[in-house]
Amino acid sequence: MTEHVLTVAGVAVDTRHWIGGERVASAETFTDVSPIDGSILGEISRGTAMEAAAAVAAAKAAFPAWAATPRAERARILHAVADGVEKRLEELAVVETTDNGALLRSHRRGVMPRVAHNFRFFADWLLKLEHEDFETRGHTNHVSWDPAGPSVLITPWNAPLMLATWKVAPALAAGNTVVLKPAEWTPLTASLLADIAAEAGLPAGVLNVVQGYGSEIGDALTSHPDVRRISFTGSVPTAQRIAASAAVNLTPLSLELGGKSPLLVFADADLDLAVDLAVEQYDNAGQVCLAATRFLVEESVAEEFTRRFVEKAGQLTQGDPRDEATDIGPNIHPLQLEKIDGFVRRAIAAGARAVIGGHRKDGQYYAPTLLTDVAQDSEIVQEEVFGPVLTLQTFTTEDEAVHLANDTRFGLAATLATGDPERAERVTGQLVAGTVWTNCFFVRDLQAPFGGSRHSGVGREGGTWSFDFYCDVKNTVTAPNGWRNHG
Missing domain, CATH: 3.40.309.10 (Aldehyde Dehydrogenase; Chain A, domain 2)
Structure with missing residues (x-):
């Protein structure tokens, strides 16, 4: 054990950021407290604009190789991540319950299995993602999904790992690299996810995790010119700040916000x-x-x-x-x-x-x-x-x-x-x-569109809708009989 490793419910959790395949500590920390009894779980590295910039730089450097990785290989690695989640399901469940106070029985039976399913679903969906070619006056139209680039994913505290992987899995499947910023009240399972992803063979820099307060590192992430997608789940006021920040670079947004x-x-x-x-x-x-x-x-x-x-x-x-x-x-x-x-x-x-x-x-x-x-x-x-x-x-x-x-x-x-x-x-x-x-409630299928209307959000994710967001959707039009002999 080192000074940067906590033991939470018997599970070792690294408190440092995960940037470019390495653990990175910050000069300052913030305190993580369990809502169950108010006990202090430990001190977590408190990111600044410097760590945010380093994470985006790592994602940018890793992007070309990951984007060029064949679909089948990306899918294989995502399934390996799911295997790692299932192997450590009990550890993830007890740490998440300690950190956010949700029911342990729910984490064991529903939430953590859903985390693994998030990776498996989008890995499998990637392999069947296609649009039938069609003709326009004899010209062939071919639709493709090109990886967009580094993606910043900002996630909430009410279902930390499940909602993080709901974003991470399709972004990685699409060929994007990721900077994940978990909620400061519940940072622990995001750190464990970084370990699981590395063990599964995800290349360095493809997934980065930066911890800290949104007010201190949020703008550095969302206004960065190298970030090509931002997905956020949280409050309307925070979303408005993110949208204003992203507007500088016209960075596409997916926002899942409040409800009544x-x-x-x-x-x-x-x-x-x-x-x-x-x-x-x-x-x-x-x-x-x-x-x-x-x-x-x-x-x-x-x-x-x-x-x-x-x-x-x-x-x-x-x-x-x-x-x-x-x-x-x-x-x-x-x-x-x-x-x-x-x-x-x-x-x-x-x-x-x-x-x-x-x-x-x-x-x-x-x-x-x-x-x-x-x-x-x-x-x-x-x-x-x-x-x-x-x-x-x-x-x-x-x-x-x-x-x-x-x-x-x-x-x-x-x-x-x-x-x-x-x-x-x-x-x-x-x-x-x-x-x-x-006559039912909370029946969810990952192939269905998910998002809100009005102030409840912008955009839809799930199934092909996720790939539509995390990719640059391209249409290639080819003229008939337009090839010349070249040999």
Whole structure:
């Protein structure tokens, strides 16, 4: 062990950056704290503009060779990375839970297997990526996907490794090199990913990891003239700063931002199913961008829906996320907890009623909360809380339900509970959202487009959409019978 290696839940984690295939320390550090109990995990290298520039330079130097690497070889290496993830799945799960407080059982059974799947899916999709040639007045059109160049990927803290690899895997598959900047509250599994990628044979400089505060290194990454793609998941204000920075070089952006998604429950819905969907919105202590945080319930069933919801939510267990019996863990950071509590306190002061919850608990835990008597134009209805806080409003007509659902600046997702397929078709066709679920929630397929409308984002990723973003899509037109003898 060295001074730069932490032991977290029995797993050794290097605290330095990964740049050009080497570990690089910074003069300054920042403190990483576990949300489970507030314990200090260790000091992490705190990147500056110097490390950001070095990472971009390493990505630029590695780009020509990686871009020229045959598709089959790139795919083979990505599968090797997936093998490494699966080999270290338990280590990744326990480190991630310690670092971000999400349920260990979820990391073991769903999240970390999805990390491996991210690499396998895009490796396989790369090998079948093609567009059928077509003719224009006898000329042949051939579409191809050329690697774009170094890509900066800035990822959030609510599902750190899964959301990082959702970007890293397609960028690498496309032939781009990567500078990954993980969230400062959850840097540890990105460091482990660097080790896994190196062991899998990914060439030096193809994946670089720079840690630190976005306010200190963000502009150096996003305004760099050698960066050709930027993908960001996070808040609207940060995205606006990134967009302004990227505009200097007209660097293409993919932005997956906040949500204030609705759950529409019609009187003809299976109420037990609707309640199950509603309670599921407390997943990850409410720290899910896609969560349907606004319940819109038809007035005639609102009282019964609320009764069943309160009963079902009351069965949830909140506590240590390492315990298999726990359903809701802590929130990520004292600052986030204060933000959540501020939203609730202001809502109650404005006339909202807490049907359940509405208060902090010991440590970094917030009681699962449902607020009623909220106005459509109120802060609690219009702004993203990103905690276990839900609101309930009623409607009397289908048109009113659609109006309420669409009446925010966001448009990331929507969930609909109804027993009428014709109504489902009508309503989903009118909802402003990148993803709509009918009588289900959080069913995700990597070949589907993912992204948001309005202030919930710019662009789509997933399947071919990811390659469309991470590549320069080229059309080559060839004239008929235009070849001359040259021999």
